[in-house]
Amino acid sequence: MTVLVTGATGRHGGTGAHLVRRLREEGRDVRVLARTRGERTESLEALGAEVVIGDLQDRRGIVPALRGVTQAYFTYPIDAGVIGAAANFAAAVRESGVSPRTVVMSMGPAHPGHPSDRGRDQWLAEEVLQWAGLDLLVLRVAAAFHENVPALHGRSVRDEGVIRNCFGDGPVAWISGRDAAELAVAALLHPGRFDGPVCHPPGVEELSHHDIAAVLAERLGRPVRFEPVSAEQWHRELVALSEVDDVVNADMAGHITSVADRVARHGSTTAADPVALERLIGRAPLTFRDFARTLGTQCPLSAATTWS
Numbered sequence: 001m002t003v004l005v006t007g008a009t010g011r012h013g014g015t016g017a018h019l020v021r022r023l024r025e026e027g028r029d030v031r032v033l034a035r036t037r038g039e040r041t042e043s044l045e046a047l048g049a050e051v052v053i054g055d056l057q058d059r060r061g062i063v064p065a066l067r068g069v070t071q072a073y074f075t076y077p078i079d080a081g082v083i084g085a086a087a088n089f090a091a092a093v094r095e096s097g098v099s100p101r102t103v104v105m106s107m108g109p110a111h112p113g114h115p116s117d118r119g120r121d122q123w124l125a126e127e128v129l130q131w132a133g134l135d136l137l138v139l140r141v142a143a144a145f146h147e148n149v150p151a152l153h154g155r156s157v158r159d160e161g162v163i164r165n166c167f168g169d170g171p172v173a174w175i176s177g178r179d180a181a182e183l184a185v186a187a188l189l190h191p192g193r194f195d196g197p198v199c200h201p202p203g204v205e206e207l208s209h210h211d212i213a214a215v216l217a218e219r220l221g222r223p224v225r226f227e228p229v230s231a232e233q234w235h236r237e238l239v240a241l242s243e244v245d246d247v248v249n250a251d252m253a254g255h256i257t258s259v260a261d262r263v264a265r266h267g268s269t270t271a272a273d274p275v276a277l278e279r280l281i282g283r284a285p286l287t288f289r290d291f292a293r294t295l296g297t298q299c300p301l302s303a304a305t306t307w308s
């Protein structure tokens with residue numbers, strides 16, 4: 001009864017690490033597939049997880065990681081390569097002769113008609129997993145992670161007291177990375193709560209970036225404002241950020257500006273629903289205000305990667 005967890009060394013939403021911790025608390029045997037060893041794999045081993053080295057872009061390392069696996073968590077960063085990763089994972093499952101129930105961390109923009117390349121790729125990756133006959137539960141989380149705020153805006157908040165993006169003045173649906181991971185915990189341990197194989201769990205609340213700036217200002221004890229800018233300007237800023245940052249990448253810049261531009265024009269596609277989210281995860285979801293309490297008060301903002 002081993003659960004294979006991919007993406008547990010993440011620095012963005014960090015869903016995999018939280019999932020490992022929760023599964024260990026539930027007494028499950030956990031095997032982590034990681035690309036390299038380091039502090040992050042050491043802390044996963046300290047939780048009692050087995051770490052195997054492999055790459056989702058190379059089927060040869062995935063096959064041995066699947067030995068004896070009955071359940072799996074598949075996640076991939078917002079970056080190019082998810083289709084190849086899914087194809088390699090699916091081929092490895094078929095080759096190894098196991099048939100793990102696989103929970104896929106996905107996003108609302110996973111749709112064949114979405115303007116974001118990454119959204120369309122995520123959808124196609126999930127098609128590949130389905131064509132391969134995997135036993136799937138896909139979580140197309142229909143909300144932005146709280147962790148996007150420090151990742152995308154931490155430096156400008158520090159340097160200029162400003163959040164700049166092209167989401168416009170309207171509300172955005174939000175969820176914490178912890179609760180996205182809790183959705184995966186529930187999908188593995190309580191699949192009956194989901195009407196899968198593809199479901200669209202909602203966010204906890206809807207807040208504009210003016211609201212987000214106000215919460216940060218209160219937390220940091222200094223002014224923070226929101227300034228709407230064009231998609232082109234925000235894209236340029238994120239590409240520049242990707243050159244000096246280890247979380248943001250150029251593909252993510254394209255994805256997030258497409259998503260934000262669409263939200264600014266049409267609004268969020270799925271309304272936040274804290275009651276439905278709580279029913280799915282079996283605990284009270286975190287609000288952005290809760291998340292902000294976990295951020296250091298000293299800039300640059302840094303997101304907690306482990307949750308209590």
Ligand SMILES: NC(=O)c1ccc[n+]([C@@H]2O[C@H](COP(=O)([O-])OP(=O)(O)OC[C@H]3O[C@@H](n4cnc5c(N)ncnc54)[C@H](OP(=O)(O)O)[C@@H]3O)[C@@H](O)[C@H]2O)c1
Nearest residue numbers: 007008009010011012013014015035055056077107144145
């Ligand atoms: N951000 C949002 O607002 C949002 C909202 C809804 C849904 N989502 C979904 O959340 C998912 C991302 O989850 P997350 O934030 O927990 O991820 P994350 O923190 O970005 O972590 C990504 C993980 O994938 C690993 N990885 C990257 N390339 C790999 C490869 N070739 N082989 C094996 N592992 C590889 C990374 O390992 P290294 O440490 O080696 O790099 C890291 O552990 C995406 O599918 C996205 O659609 C995000």
